[in-house]
Amino acid sequence: MADAVKLYGVAGSPYVCRVKIALNLKQVKYDFYVEDLSNKSADLLKYNPVHKKIPVLVHNEKPISESLVIVEYIDEAWKGVSILPHDAYDKAQARFWAKFVDEKCIPALYKGIGSHGRAVEEAHEQLQFLENELNVKGSKFFGGDNINLVDIAASFIAFWLGAAEEVIGVKVMPKDKFPKLTEWSDNYVNCQAVKDGLPPRESIVGFFKMRFGKA
Structure with a gap:
């Protein structure tokens, strides 16, 4: 079964774009959910109850928050080009x-x-x-x-x-x-x-x- 990958954010955020770029580098298909930061969705609040911020990546219903943490997760979760060095x-x-x-x-x-x-x-x-x-x-x-x-x-x-x-x-x-x-x-x-x-x-x-x- 294919991975279910969702990304919650806004298109203009440099932090959200970090995640998009990492997913693109790994050629991972995902669904993008646009958030209204003045009226945050129930999903966002559920997936990131601590900070209630974007971006949030949800991989097979497991949420990951904080852009650089997400980028490292993407590097480890999917094969392809390496985002972090091996050494x-x-x-x-x-x-x-x-x-x-x-x-x-x-x-x-x-x-x-x-x-x-x-x-x-x-x-x-x-x-x-x-x-x-x-x-x-x-x-x-x-x-x-x-x-x-x-x-x-x-x-x-x-x-x-x-x-x-x-x-x-x-x-x-x-x-x-x-x-x-x-x-x-x-x-x-x-x-x-x-x-x-x-x-x-x-x-x-x-x-x-x-x-x-x-x-």
């Missing part, structure tokens, strides 16, 4: 950088696109760590020649950040300062599995226009 040290490093993206980089970027001056400088400080990591690796992706957990974690940087920059008219990640990250972003969003997991760019631009009062 124990490399796997630990991937988890370290994915956590860095979530805990340090994305919060700094949100502050940077919402203000100017020191907040942008702080965003640059965090981005520089990723720029340096790509320089050390000398590869197309954080995962080498293939997308891995860190690339998926950094989806916001590759796609959402550019839409925000267009709206606010400020380059938080200028190409001359971050050439490797810029190149990585282009490579990443042009992968078919990633493209198929991303929302239309105009919808994200529209979201940031509303957020920053530029609609």
Whole structure:
């Protein structure tokens, strides 16, 4: 019997898109259930009673929450391309950088696109760590020649950040300062599995226009 796979979320969420991209990489078919976050469904509350947040993946009626946890689950549950390295040290490093993206980089970027001056400088400080990591690796992706957990974690940087920059008219990640990250972003969003997991760019631009009062 085929696996029953359901994903609860909203199309514009970078965290939901992480899960979509991982499922696409593994070529897993799934049903997507759009949530109204102002009126959460009974299913969402049942499957994620602790945080009551998206995304939630339900595999054969077993729910998994938190985007990076879900991505790791997908990697282990289905065969195909590996999202995490097999080597124990490399796997630990991937988890370290994915956590860095979530805990340090994305919060700094949100502050940077919402203000100017020191907040942008702080965003640059965090981005520089990723720029340096790509320089050390000398590869197309954080995962080498293939997308891995860190690339998926950094989806916001590759796609959402550019839409925000267009709206606010400020380059938080200028190409001359971050050439490797810029190149990585282009490579990443042009992968078919990633493209198929991303929302239309105009919808994200529209979201940031509303957020920053530029609609």
